Amino acid sequence: MLRSYCVLGMTPVEESEMRQLMIMCAAAVLAGGANADILRVDDDANPNGDGSSWGRAFDSLTDALAAATAGDQIWVAGGTYIPVTPAGQSATFSIPVGVAVYGGFNGNESSLAQRGNPLSPPSTLNGQGTSYHVVTFSNAGQNTILDGFFITKGNANGTGSNADGGGIIGDNSIPTLANLNINLCSADSNGAAIYLDGNATGFATISDCTFENNSGGGVYSFVDVNVTDCTFKNNTDDFDGMLVFAGSNIQLATGCLFDSNTSSNGCGGIFVIQTSAQARSVITDCEFRDNVGLRAGAIEYNALNLGTHEIQSCRFSTNSSSLSGTSSGAIRFDSISSNSSLLVENSFMTGNSSSSSGAGAVFSNGSGSLHMVNCTIVNNTSVSGPGGAVLINNSSTLLDNMIIFSNDAQAEFGQDDSIWISPSAGTVTVNRSIIQALGAGDPPPPGTGNISSNPLFVDLNGSDNVAGTADDDVRLQAGSPAIDRGNNLATSASLMADIYGDTRFVDDPNTADTGVLGGFPGVIDLGVAEFQPPPFVCLADVNHDGSLTPADFTAWIAAFNANAPECDQNSDGSCDPTDFTAWIANFNAGCP
Template sequence: MPHRRNLPIVLSTLGLVAASASATVLHVNAAADEGGNGLTWRTAMQDLQAALAAAGPGSGVTAIWVAEGTYVPSTTDATASFELIDGVALYGGFAGTETALDQRDWNAHPTVLSGDIGQDDVVGSGPYWYQNWNINSSNSGHVIVASGTDETAVVDGFTIADGHTGPAGTPAGSPLMFGGGIYCVDGSPTVRNCTFTHCEAAFAAGAGIYLWNSNATVQGCRFLENYCHLSSGGGIYIGGASDPAVEDCLFEYNIVVAASPDAEGGGLACWSTSATTVSRCAFHANVAKSFYSSGSVVAYGGGLFNFNKSMTVRDCRFVGNTAITGGGVASFGPTKLVNCLFLDNKSIPQPNDPYSELGGDGAAVSLFGQAPAISMLVNCTVSSNDGKQYAIHQSNTGTCWIQNCVVWANTGTNPELNGGYKVQVGGSFSASYSCIQDIFDPPAPGEDPIDPENLPGCTAANPLFSGASDAHLAPGSPCIDAGYDAWVPDGVEIDLDGEPRFVDDPDAPDVGLGDAPLVDMGCFERQLEPTCGAEDFNCDGSVDGADLGLLLAAWGTGNPTFDLDGNGIVDGADLGMILAAWG
C-alpha cells in the first residue's frame, strides 16, 4: 500500500488573507485556535462537525482538509456520527502547512476519526488484541454514516477507529449495532487510503464497514483488529443488492464469533444478491470461531465468506487465517479464485460432545455450491494449510474446477486419509494442468485411483518451491511452462507479484498446452533472471548516474560486483570502464 497517493481535485486559489464564503476548501486542525473560519490553515476550524455543517448544499465547498489529530463526532452523544456529503471530499493526513493535496502523508500525520467519545478505551495488540480490550464508557455506534450518498462523497486518508454499538442499553437489531466504522445503506461513497481499527458490530454485521444496497468503492484500505460479536464481516459486510469495488485492501487480525445463528467472514462477509468482485487484497490472520468450546455452532470463512450470488476473487493472498470450516475462504455461491495464494490457513474442528465433531474441512477453501453451480480455482497456489481433511473441499452437488494450480504440502489430521490425495482436495472436483500431491494415488486406502485420462496435464511431482514459506517456483520446477493458456481468464496479464503472467523459460520443457510462452502453474510465474551488462549495476538498461553512484559507494572496497577489471579493488580503472560504457 503506498504511503501517499496523488489524487486529482479541482481547487480554487486560496489566499492567506480572509477569503470569501465561496472558498472550495475548508481546513480543520484540532490544534488550531478557537473561532477560525477554515479558509486557510492559519484560520483553521477546530471542529470537524462544524466544517461538515458549513459544507452543506449551496456552500460551494468541495473538500475538507483535516490535519493530524483525533476527532470525535461528539463528546457526550454516542448516537452521533460524522455524516458524509455528496460532492464533498474529506481528506486526512495533513501536517497543517500543505498547499497541495499531494503534499499530505497519512502515515506520517495520522488523522483519527474516533468513536471513543470519552477517550478512555483500552486495547491490546497483535493476534490476541481483544483480550485486553476494554470499552470503559459508551462509544459512537458509527464513526461515519454514508447512507444515501453517491461516489462524490469521499473519505480518504483517515484512521477510523473505535465505533462500538452506541449508548449503553442499545437493543440488539438497532442500526447502531451495525457498521462500527462506516454505516452505509442505499449509498455508494468512495473510501480510500483509510485504516479501520478496533471497531465492533454486535448481534448485527460489519464491524469495519456495513454496506447494504451499496455500490461503494473501498480502495487501498486496511482493516486491522476489528471484532464481530455473534455477527458477520469483521472487516466488511456486504448485503442487499450491493455491488461494491473492494480493491488493494489488507484485512488482518479481524475476528467474528458465532453462537446462533452462525457467523462468517473474519475479514469479509458477502451476502449480496449481486455478483461481487474482490481484487488485490491480502487476508492475514483473521478468525471465525465459535463462542462455545463445544456445541453445534460452525463459523465459516476465516478470511472471506460468500453466500448467494457469484463472487470473483483475483490476485489475493490468504495467509494464516482460521475458521471451523474454510480457513481461507468459504462460499455457498459459485466462486472464481484467480491468481490467489493460500498459505498456512487452518480449519479447526469444533467439539460437539457427545456427538461427532464438526468442521475441519477446507483448510484453504470450502465450497458448498449446489448443481449446476461451478466454482473455479485458476492459477492458484494452495500450500501448507492444515485441517482435519481436504485443503480444498467441494461439498453438496456443485463442482470445483482446479486449473493451472499447485496444491501441495497441505496436512490433515484424519488418519483415514493419510497417504491419499484427499488430504489435498476432496468432494466433486475436476483437475487439469495442475500439480496436486498424490493425485494419481488412491484417494484413501482401499479406494481406486482416478483414471489419469481424467486428469489431463496434471502432475504429482514436487513443484520445487523456493522455500518452506516461499511458493515461488525454483529453477527446474515441473510447473514451469506447464499450464494451459486457455484457462487463463481474459485480461489476466500479470501474476500475483504483478510480474508478466506469460514468460517462456528456455531451460524448461514446454509441457503445457497453447502457444508459447506457456503459462506456469500456480499464482507466481517464474521470471527470467535479468540480463544486463556488467556496468549496468541496477540492470535498468542504461549505464548512467545511478550506476556511477553505486560504484562510488563501493570505492576502495573489493566488492566483486563493482570491481570490473578484477584487480581486487574498486578504483579508477573501474570508473574508466563505467565511463566507456556510458549510456
C-alpha cells in the same frame, strides 16, 4: 504481498499515488460549480472560526460538516475529533452528500497535493467506545469522500442498524473511502469497521485502508464494492468473516492482505453470500496467512451463495479451520444450487490445515461447479480425515494443469493425501496434472495426461527450511516434468504472469512440448510457476555485436590476454589455450 503490476509498469507506490490523483480529480470534477468551498478544521484553532483559512479554521469537525454543502471540501488538521451530535450513543460524524473530507493536514497547506502522507499527522475520529457509529453516510454517491483518517472506538452494541458498523455505516450509499485506519471498533452483529447497506447503483470504493484489532469483523457490504490494497489484521468475528460480500451484482477484492484474523463461526478472511444468480465476485492478487475460522481459514462461499466467482493469483499460507467433516484450511466452496460456480486459478496454497477431518486446503460441497487451473497445493494437512489437499463432494469438479504434492491426510494414505473424492460426488475430471500417489489406495480420477512424478521444486521448504510457510519456493527446476505440459486452452486468456510475476507461456527449448499449445507462443507449465529458461548465450560472439565475424577472433584474443569471462569458450571455468579451439568450434557452429 506479491502483486503483478502491469499497467504502464507502475510500482505499488506509483499506483497508489496515481489512485490518489484520480480521487482528487474525481472530487474536483464531481464537485462542479464555481461556488465550491474549502473548509478547514483544526482542533487547536480558536473558537468561532468559519473555516475560510487555517487562521480561521473551525475547531469542531461537527460544525464544519454542518456548514458544508455538496461540492465542498473539508480539510482536517492532525488532531483528535469526537462526535457530539446527536446526543448520547447516537453521536456521529454525518458526512453530507457530495462533500469530500480529507485528513492528515499540518495546517499550512494551500492545495490538496501538499498534504503528503494522508495519515501523518494523524487526524483521528474517536467514538470513545460510546458512539454506535463514528461516521455515517446516507444516500451518498461516489463523490462523497472520506480520505486520510484514523477511526477508532466505535461501538455498535445496540439493536437493528445500531448493531452494525461501529466505525462507518452507510445507508444506501456508495462512498469513496481511502487511506483509512479503522481500529478498535466493535459490532454486535456485522461490519465492525464498515457496514454498507441498501440498493445504491454503482461501486463503493475502499482503497489503501487498514482494518486492525476490530471485534465483529471488518467490512460488510450489500452494495457493489471494490476493495483494493487493504490490510485486514488481528480482527475477530463471531459470525461470517473479515470482508463479507453480500451484494447482488459485482464485488471485487484486489491486492489485499488478510493476516492473523479469527472467526469463531465463519472464516478468517472473505465470506461470500451473494444470493443472485447474476452476482459475481472476483478476488485477485490477495494474500491470506495465519487466519483461523470454524468452516474455512481464508475464504468461504456460503451454501446459499449463487452467481459466478473467481479467485485469481492468490496466496494462502498457514490458515486453519476446525469444523468437523466439512471445513477447509483455505477455501470452502458450498452451494445448494447449480447456479453457483467457482474458478480458482494461478493460486498457491501451502501449510494450511483442517483440524477435524476436513480438507487441508480446498473443500468443495453441494450442487455448484468448481474449476481449478494452474494451482500449486503443497504441504497442507487434514489432521483426522482424507483430503490432505482437496476434498470433493460436489456435483461437478474439473482440475487442469495442477500440482498437488507433499500433502498429508494423517488418518489416510496414498492418493487420499492429495485428493479425496466422496462416493456421493458428481462428475470429477482431472487433466494434465501432477497428483502425488495417483491411483494409490483409490482409483485415479478420470482424465488425461496425469502423472505422479516429483515436480522438482526449487526449494519446497523455503529459505526458513520449514515446510508449509509463505516462503516455500515452488518454482520449477530445469528438467521438471511440469514444464511445457499444460493445456493452454484451459487457462484464462488474461493470465499473462505466474504467481511470482514471471511471464506465462514461455517455451523451454530443452523440454519437449507434451501439452496443448492452442495458438500460444509456448505451452504453459503446470502449477503456479512458469519455468524461465536461461537466456541463450552465443559464446562465439565475443564482442556482443549480434553477429559472427573475424572481429570476434580479435575480441577473443583481447579477452584471453585480459583473462576476461568471454575467454571461457568451453565453460570449464578457466581461461586457457583450449578455449581457442572451443571458440573455433563455436564460431563454425554459428548462432541463431
